[in-house]
Amino acid sequence: MIIDQDSWKRLNKNKVALASGGLILGLILVALFAPILSPYPFDEQHLDKVLNSFSWEHLLGTDNLGRDMLSRLIYGARISMAVAVFTAIIALFIGILYGSVSGWLGGWVDSLMMRAIDILDSIPALVLLILVKVFFDSMGLVENPELRSLLGMLLALSFVSWVSMARLVRAQVLQVKQMAYVEASRSMGSSGARSLVKHVLPNIAGSVMVLLTYQIPSNILFESFLSFLGLGLQPPYASWGVLANDGWRTMRTYPHLMISPGVAIFMAMLSFNLLGDGLRDAIDPKSK
Amino acid sequence: MREVIQRGAPIPLILFLTSVVWTFLGNDLPQTLLLAFLGSTLFYFLFYVIEKNMGAYVLRRFLEAGFTIFVIATMTFLLLRVIPGGPFDEEKALPPAVKANIEAKYGLDDPLWKQYANYMGGLLQGDLGESYKYVGRPITEIIGSALPNSIQLGVYALLVAYLLGLPLGVIAASRHGTWVDSAMMVTAISGVSLPSFLVAPLFVILFSFTLNWLEPALWMGPSYYILPMVVLGIRPAAGIARLTRASVLEVIQSDFIRTAKSKGLSERNILFKHVLRNSLIPVLSLAGPMIAGILTGSFIIELIFAIPGLAKHMVQSVTNRDYPLVLGATLLFAFLLVLANLISDLIIAMIDPRVKFS
Numbered sequence: 001m002i003i004d005q006d007s008w009k010r011l012n013k014n015k016v017a018l019a020s021g022g023l024i025l026g027l028i029l030v031a032l033f034a035p036i037l038s039p040y041p042f043d044e045q046h047l048d049k050v051l052n053s054f055s056w057e058h059l060l061g062t063d064n065l066g067r068d069m070l071s072r073l074i075y076g077a078r079i080s081m082a083v084a085v086f087t088a089i090i091a092l093f094i095g096i097l098y099g100s101v102s103g104w105l106g107g108w109v110d111s112l113m114m115r116a117i118d119i120l121d122s123i124p125a126l127v128l129l130i131l132v133k134v135f136f137d138s139m140g141l142v143e144n145p146e147l148r149s150l151l152g153m154l155l156a157l158s159f160v161s162w163v164s165m166a167r168l169v170r171a172q173v174l175q176v177k178q179m180a181y182v183e184a185s186r187s188m189g190s191s192g193a194r195s196l197v198k199h200v201l202p203n204i205a206g207s208v209m210v211l212l213t214y215q216i217p218s219n220i221l222f223e224s225f226l227s228f229l230g231l232g233l234q235p236p237y238a239s240w241g242v243l244a245n246d247g248w249r250t251m252r253t254y255p256h257l258m259i260s261p262g263v264a265i266f267m268a269m270l271s272f273n274l275l276g277d278g279l280r281d282a283i284d285p286k287s288k
Numbered sequence: 289m290r291e292v293i294q295r296g297a298p299i300p301l302i303l304f305l306t307s308v309v310w311t312f313l314g315n316d317l318p319q320t321l322l323l324a325f326l327g328s329t330l331f332y333f334l335f336y337v338i339e340k341n342m343g344a345y346v347l348r349r350f351l352e353a354g355f356t357i358f359v360i361a362t363m364t365f366l367l368l369r370v371i372p373g374g375p376f377d378e379e380k381a382l383p384p385a386v387k388a389n390i391e392a393k394y395g396l397d398d399p400l401w402k403q404y405a406n407y408m409g410g411l412l413q414g415d416l417g418e419s420y421k422y423v424g425r426p427i428t429e430i431i432g433s434a435l436p437n438s439i440q441l442g443v444y445a446l447l448v449a450y451l452l453g454l455p456l457g458v459i460a461a462s463r464h465g466t467w468v469d470s471a472m473m474v475t476a477i478s479g480v481s482l483p484s485f486l487v488a489p490l491f492v493i494l495f496s497f498t499l500n501w502l503e504p505a506l507w508m509g510p511s512y513y514i515l516p517m518v519v520l521g522i523r524p525a526a527g528i529a530r531l532t533r534a535s536v537l538e539v540i541q542s543d544f545i546r547t548a549k550s551k552g553l554s555e556r557n558i559l560f561k562h563v564l565r566n567s568l569i570p571v572l573s574l575a576g577p578m579i580a581g582i583l584t585g586s587f588i589i590e591l592i593f594a595i596p597g598l599a600k601h602m603v604q605s606v607t608n609r610d611y612p613l614v615l616g617a618t619l620l621f622a623f624l625l626v627l628a629n630l631i632s633d634l635i636i637a638m639i640d641p642r643v644k645f646s
Contacts, residue, residue, distance in 0.1 A: 122356050122629075124621045126584040127602065131367060131618065134606050138371045221483055228485055228588060229603055248489045248592075252497065262486045269481035277477070 007206070010282040017278020020271040027268060031078040038071035043236040053256050061256040063246070072238055073260050079239040080268070083153055084219035088212055090158040095165025096201070096208070102166070103173030104196050114170070117163050125160045126225060132156040133231050149234050157222055161215050168211050172204035179203075206283040213276035217269035224265060240265050293335060300329040308443060314509040336638045349633065353626045360622045361411060361615070365404060368611050375420040375609040394420065407615070416619075417612035421605070427616040430601060435620070437507050438586060438597035441516055445582050446575075448521030449528055454571070456525070457532025462559060464537060472529065479526030484585055488519045488592045505594040516593045520585050524578045531574055535567040542566075569640050575632035580625055 011017060030037060039059075040046075046066035053061045060069035102113040120128070136152040176182060177200055185195045224241025226232050232242045240261045247258030303325040311317050337346055376382060376390050391397050395406060410417055416427035460472040495515060496504035503512045539545060540563055548558050590599035598617055605613035637643045 118352075119356050119359050121580075122622050122626050123360060123618065124580055124583040124625055126587050127618055127621050130602065130606055131364070131614075135367055135371055140372065217481065224483060224485065225584075225588060228591070244483075244485065248485060251489045252493060258486075258489065265483060266478075266481055266486065269483075270478060273477055273481050 007282040011278055014278045014282065017275050017282075020274040020278070023267065023271040024275060027077060027081060027271070030074055031081045034074045034078045038068075038074040040068040040071045042071045042075040042238075043067065044071075051254055051257075053254075060260045061254075063257060067236075069243075069256065069260055072243060073240070073264055076238050076240045076243055076261065077264065079150075079233065079237060080220055080223060080241065080265075083150070083157065083223050083239065084216045086154055087157040087161060087219045088215045090154065091162040091165050091215065092208070092212060094158070094162040096169050098162070099166040099169025100173050100196055100201065103170035104177060104192065104200070106174070110170070117166060120163055125222065128160055129156045129222060129226055130229065130231065132159045133226060137231075146234050146237060149232070150237075153223060153226065153233065156226070157219055160222065161219060165208070165211060165215070168207060169204065172207055173200055176200045176203050210276055210280045210283060213272055213279055217272040217276075220265060220269055220272075240268075290339075297332060300325060300332055303328060308447065311440060312444065312510060312513060333634070340638065342637060345637070346634065349630055353630055356626055357619065357623060361408065361619055362404075364615050364618050365407060368609075368614060369400060369403070371609075375611060377609075394418070411619075416616040419610055419613050421608050421610045421613070427612050430613065431598065431616055431620055434596060434598045434601055437595055438590065438599070440513075441507075441520065441586055441589065441595060441597060442579070442582050444513060444517035445520035445524070445586070446579065448517055449524035449578065449582070452521065452525035453528025454532055456529040457571075458536055458559075458564065460529065461533045461536035461540065464540075469533075473533070476526040476529040476533075479522050480530070482522065484519050484523065484588050485592060487522060488515075488589065491515055491519055507593070507595040507597075516589050516595060520582060520589045523585060524581055527578065527581075528571060528574065532567065532571050535570045536563055539563050539567040569636065572639075573632065573636050575635075576625075576629040579628040579632075583621060583625060 044067065046062060046068070048066065049058065049062050050066045051062060051064055052058055052066075055061065058068050058070065060073060062068055063072070098113065098117075102110045123131075133152050133156040136155050137148060142148040142151055173196075177196075182195055182199050185199050186192070190198070220240070223232070223239060224244060227239060227241035228245045232245070233239055235242075238246075243261035244258065244265060247254075247261055251258045303321065307317055307321050307325055310321065337343055376387055382390070388397070395403055398406070407417065414428065416431070419425050419427055419430060422430060456472050456476065460469045460476075463469045492504045492515065495502045501511075502515050504515070506512055507516075545558060545562060548562055553561075586597070587599040587602070589595070590597040591603070598620065601613060602617040602621070604610075605617060
C-alpha cells in the first residue's frame with residue numbers, strides 16, 4: 001500500500017539499502033530479545049574485574065563498576081532504539097494531524113499555523129531540547145526518576161522533530177489536494193475529512209515514510225547530545241549516548257569504553273541514513 | 289555608474305574573507321576592517337533592494353523576524369517562570385528574610401505582568417538584566433565576552449563545510465556512476481552519520497596527543513582553532529556534498545545543457561559556466577538550515593574543546609536557574625538563527641534572476 005510494486009522492485013535492486021534494512025532488522029531483534037541475548041544482567045557489578053579490556057569472559061570488556069559492556073550495549077540498543085522509534089512515531093502523529101489540517105484548510109488558518117512553526121524553528125534544536133527537558137524534569141509530574149527522565153527525553157525529542165514532519169505533510173497535502181481524483185471524490189459527495197483520509201493521506205505515505213526513516217538517526221543523535229550534556233537517562237540505565245559519553249572522558253586510558261558504543265551509534269545511524277536514501281530513490285526515482 | 293557598482297559586488301565578500309583569514313591567524317579584528325565590511329555590505333544590500341525592487345519584501349521579512357523574536361522572548365519568559373523552584377533555592381536554605389531581600393532586589397516579588405513588562409522594556413533598550421549567579425554582571429557583558437568566540441567558531445566551520453563539501457559534490461557528480469562517485473558518496477554519508485562527540489576525541493588523540501600538531505583544547509590561536517572547526521564542519525560538509533551532487537546531476541540532465549553540448553562547447557566550459565552557476569542556488573539556499581545545524585553542533589564542540597563560548601553559559605545557566613542568562617542566551621541563539629535565515633534568503637533573492645519582486 002505504502003510502497004507500490006514498481007518502487008518495491010527498485011528497492012529490491014538496491015543492495016546497499018537492503019543490507020542496511022537487514023542490519024536494522026537485526027538491531028530491532030537485539031533490542032527486543034535483550035534479556036535472552038545479553039550474557040550478564042546489565043547492572044550486575046563484577047568488582048573484581050573493573051575496567052577490563054576485551055576478553056573471552058567479557059567480550060567487550062567491563063566498565064568502572066565491572067559491568068559487562070556487551071550486556072550494557074545490548075540493553076542500550078533497547079533504550080536508544082525505543083527512544084528514537086517512539087519519538088519518530090509521536091512526531092509522525094502530531095505532524096500528520098497538524099500538517100494535514102494546515103494544508104487541507106489552507107487560507108488564513110494555514111498561514112497562522114505555519115507562522116507558529118516558523119517561530120519554533122527559529123530556536124536552535126539543542127536549545128529547545130534543553131528548555132523542554134529541564135522544564136519537564138522540574139515540573140515533578142512523574143514521581144519515578146527513571147521514568148521521568150525517559151518521558152522527558154521523549155517529550156523533548158518529539159517537540160523538536162514534529163515540526164519537519166508537519167511541514168512535509170502540509171506541502172504534500174497542498175500538492176495532492178489539487179489532483180483530479182481528490183476533486184472527483186469531493187464532487188461525488190464525500191466529506192472533506194473522508195477525502196483527506198481516504199485519498200490524500202495514502203498518496204503522501206511514501207514521502208512521509210522516507211522522512212520517518214531519516215528522523216530516526218537524527219533522534220539517536222539528539223538523544224546522545226542530551227546525554228552528553230548530562231540531561232540523559234538516570235543510571236544504571238544507559239542508552240548508547242550515555243555509554244559513549246561515559247567513554248570519551250576516559251578515551252586515552254580505556255579506549256574500549258568508547259569504541260563499542262561509538263561503533264554502535266555510527267552503524268545504526270549509517271544504516272538508517274542508507275535505508276532512507278534507498279527508500280527515497282525507490283519511491284521518487286526522479287530525485288537522485 | 290550602475291555597472292561599475294555591480295562590478296564591485298564581490299567587495300563585501302572579499303572583506304569578509306579577509307577578516308576571517310585575519311582573525312584566523314590569531315589577530316584581533318581591526319575596527320576599520322569591520323566597519324568597511326559592514327559599510328560595504330549595507331551599501332550593496334540597499335543597492336540591490338532598490339535595484340530589484342524588493343523593499344516591501346525586505347520590510348516584511350524584517351517585521352516577521354522582529355515578531356518572531358518577540359514571541360520567543362515571551363514564551364521563554366513564561367516557561368522559566370512556571371518552572372517550580374527559584375534561582376535562590378539552595379541546598380542550605382537561606383533565612384526567609386535574606387531570601388525575600390534578594391528576591392526584592394531582582395524584582396522577583398513583583399506580580400508576573402510587571403516582571404514581564406520590565407523585562408520587555410529593558411530588552412527594547414538592549415538591556416537583558418543582571419545575572420543572578422555572577423553577581424553584578426550584566427547579561428550583555430557575559431554574553432558579549434562569549435559571543436565573538438562562538439561566532440568565530442561558527443563562521444570557520446561554515447567555511448570548512450562549503451570548502452570541503454562543494455568540491456566533493458561537484459567531483460562526484462562529474463564522475464557520476466564511477467568508483468570516484470561511489471567513494472565520495474560513501475564518505476559523505478559516513479560523515480552525516482558520525483556524531484561529533486565521536487570524531488572529536490579521535491581527532492584529539494590523533495592530532496594532539498600522538499602527532500603533537502594541534503592543541504587539544506581552549507581557543508587562543510590558529511593551532512587551537514583547527515580541530516574544533518574541522519570537527520564541527522564535517523557533518524554540514526557531508527550534507528553539502530550530497531546536495532551539491534544531486535543539484536549538479538539535475539542541472540546536467542536539463543535541456544539547456546544538452547543544447548550547450550550539441551553546440552560543441554567543451555566539457556570544462558559547460559561545467560564551470562553553465563552547470564555550476566545553476567546548481568549553486570539550491571546549495572546556497574541550504575545555508576539557513578546549515579547554520580542551524582552548526583549552532584546546535586557548536587554546543588557539543590564548545591564543551592568538548594573547552595571553548596569559552598555561549599554553550600557553556602546556556603548549559604550552566606539552565607541548571608543554575610539563572611533566568612536572565614537563560615533568556616538572554618536563548619534569545620541570542622534565536623536571533624542568530626533568524627538573522628542567518630534572513631541573510632541567506634536575501635542573498636538568494638539577490639543572485640537568483642528567477643526571483644522577481646514587483
